[in-house]
Amino acid sequence: MPSSLPDGDPAPADGALPAAALSGLGERDFGFYVHVPFCAVRCGYCDFNTYTADELGSPGGAAGASRATYAQAAIAEVRRARIVLGDRDLPVQTVFLGGGTPTLLSPDDLGSVLASIDQEFGLAPDAEVTTESNPDSVSAEDLVRLREVGFTRISFGMQSQVSHVLRVLDRTHDPRRVPSAVAWARAAGFDQVSLDLIYGTPGESLADWETSVEAALACGPDHVSAYSLIVEDGTALARRVRRGELPMPDEDDLADKYALVDERLGEAGLGWYEVSNWARDEASRCRHNRLYWTGADWWGVGPGAHSHVGGVRWWNVKHPVAYADRIAAGLSPAHAREVLGDEDRRVERVLLELRLREGLDLAALDDAGRSAVPGVVDDGLAVHLGSRLVLTDRGRLLADAVVRALLP
Numbered sequence: 241m242p243s244s245l246p247d248g249d250p251a252p253a254d255g256a257l258p259a260a261a262l263s264g265l266g267e268r269d270f271g272f273y274v275h276v277p278f279c280a281v282r283c284g285y286c287d288f289n290t291y292t293a294d295e296l297g298s299p300g301g302a303a304g305a306s307r308a309t310y311a312q313a314a315i316a317e318v319r320r321a322r323i324v325l326g327d328r329d330l331p332v333q334t335v336f337l338g339g340g341t342p343t344l345l346s347p348d349d350l351g352s353v354l355a356s357i358d359q360e361f362g363l364a365p366d367a368e369v370t371t372e373s374n375p376d377s378v379s380a381e382d383l384v385r386l387r388e389v390g391f392t393r394i395s396f397g398m399q400s401q402v403s404h405v406l407r408v409l410d411r412t413h414d415p416r417r418v419p420s421a422v423a424w425a426r427a428a429g430f431d432q433v434s435l436d437l438i439y440g441t442p443g444e445s446l447a448d449w450e451t452s453v454e455a456a457l458a459c460g461p462d463h464v465s466a467y468s469l470i471v472e473d474g475t476a477l478a479r480r481v482r483r484g485e486l487p488m489p490d491e492d493d494l495a496d497k498y499a500l501v502d503e504r505l506g507e508a509g510l511g512w513y514e515v516s517n518w519a520r521d522e523a524s525r526c527r528h529n530r531l532y533w534t535g536a537d538w539w540g541v542g543p544g545a546h547s548h549v550g551g552v553r554w555w556n557v558k559h560p561v562a563y564a565d566r567i568a569a570g571l572s573p574a575h576a577r578e579v580l581g582d583e584d585r586r587v588e589r590v591l592l593e594l595r596l597r598e599g600l601d602l603a604a605l606d607d608a609g610r611s612a613v614p615g616v617v618d619d620g621l622a623v624h625l626g627s628r629l630v631l632t633d634r635g636r637l638l639a640d641a642v643v644r645a646l647l648p
Contacts (some may be wrong), residue, residue: 248576251554255324255572256610258579261550270535270551271334271528272321272357273417274314275542276342277560278307280377284410284480285438287472289544289558290340296560305560311349313567315356317541320359320572325539331364336537337371342385343378351389353541358390368393368432368527371420376413378393380424383613387428393526394425395434395465401455402448405441408486409474415455432524434463440489441469449497450504457508458493462524464510465517466501468494495637502633515595515636533592534619535585543573551580563595590646600646601631609646614644 245426247565254600279290282391296305335357350371370393378386386394389589400406401415418435425433435456439449456464469489471478480486502512509607510518516535519525531538540547543563546555554577557563580588586604593600599622602610616622621635635642 248555248578250572251572251577253571255554255574257324257549257552258305261401261552261579262326262346264550266328269333269527269531270330270361270536271336271459271531271538272318272332273538273540273545273547274335274342275540276310276337276339276345278310278340278344278372279541280341280344281410281412282476283612284408284476285441285469285472287475288340289492291560296567301326305564306489307345309564309598310560311345311352313564314353314541316567317573318353318356318360321541324572330361332361332367333364334368334531335363335370339372341374341377342371343373345383347385347389347463350386351452352392354390363390363421370395370432370434370526370528372397372436374413375417375421377422378424380427381422383428383430387430393431393434393615394430395436395463396421396425398435398452398456399438400441400444400448401452402444405444405448405452405570408441408443411437418455419459422461425587432462434457434465434526437464437466437501438469440494440500442486442489446493446496446500450500453501453504458505461510461520463517463519463526464505466498466505467516468498498637499633502541502636511597512636513597515639533596535589535592551585553578557561587647591643593631594631594643597630599625599628602627602629605646607647612648613643614625616642620630 275289277290279292281292282292335354337350354369363369369391371391372395374397383394396418398418399409399411401418403415406413406415422433437452437456452462471481471488477486481488505518510520512518514529517526517529530536537549538547539549540556542556544556544558544561546553554574556573557566557575563573586606589604590600592610593604602613605613616629617624620632621638622629622631631639631642
């Protein structure tokens with residue numbers, strides 16, 4: 241979740257939504273995202289809304305924003321969500337705890353937030369319940385307890401297996417910890433285990449990247465996410481690049497590394513289902529992310545968290561202290577919002593659906609976009625499959641260019 245927030249329009253103090261946004265509630269899948277903004281250290285490349293204890297002013301965090309009290313603030317927002325969304329039947333299909341490092345909170349604290357969602361809305365019988373975790377932020381006992389309180393899926397931030405690459409990223413875990421964490425999760429009974437990788441770190445060779453991919457596969461994950469490194473303005477990494485200490489990622493190098501990970505994961509039986517995500521089978525795909533990619537509904541809990549219901553998008557105040565103060569005062573933590581028009585939603589649909597394996601429904605294109613389709617196909621970037629436009633392997637490498645062609 242990016243650390244900067246858009247401007248938007250003022251959000252009402254009680255968080256009330258327009259009647260039009262609530263009218264179709266329950267017809268689309270509904271989920272919860274819970275943002276846990278705490279990190280042990282700040283990674284140099286990270287632009288997410290996260291804070292270390294030092295940044296919050298004390299080891300325990302500033303008043304109202306400590307790890308010890310955070311779960312209660314999050315639970316209070318879940319209860320507010322129930323009030324805002326009304327009493328209609330709205331079973332929660334997915335819950336995703338991200339950060340930050342959610343597992344810096346105790347399993348019981350995380351479980352209490354999950355329990356509040358279940359109490360207020362009810363979890364669907366087959367609900368997917370995910371937490372992110374750093375390999376060095378959980379023990380075998382923690383994972384057993386997380387499974388006991390209801391988590392079904394865990395995503396470990398592996399990023400790389402190569403020590404010098406991890407140092408550039410300011411990642412502090414020992415790469416040898418990753419297979420142990422995966423094994424502990426399996427023993428604890430997690431249904432799905434995912435690994436996150438980053439490629440394109442300055443100083444990472446193709447051989448380094450191959451080492452990381454092979455190490456990830458050796459863990460036997462059900463799901464892998466692989467993202468190219470983006471040098472975000474305002475980060476420590478961006479400052480190092482600006483000073484000439486590190487080079488910018490090279491586009492050709494990124495393409496080679498994407499091709500390598502796609503090939504190796506495919507050979508191991510993990511197929512791509514979104515440009516940056518691979519899964520062992522359909523059951524292993526991240527259903528929560530699909531809420532985002534298909535324009536479904538979700539409520540985002542926590543500082544800076546974004547929500548979307550029925551074409552209304554809003555985002556919470558950014559700082560944990562401001563968030564806690566709003567909650568304590570009985571106010572909505574929403575900072576601002578925007579009501580998406582039909583054209584906004586169409587453009588987002590093109591941007592997101594095109595990245596999926598099933599491709600983009602051509603009905604989402606306007607006349608100019610449809611006229612660009614033959615050129616995209618002739619260039620070998622996409623193919624027609626019925627009424628849908630699906631990226632080729634080469635098209636996935638150039639997905640942004642395809643989007644620009646379809647949204648002239």
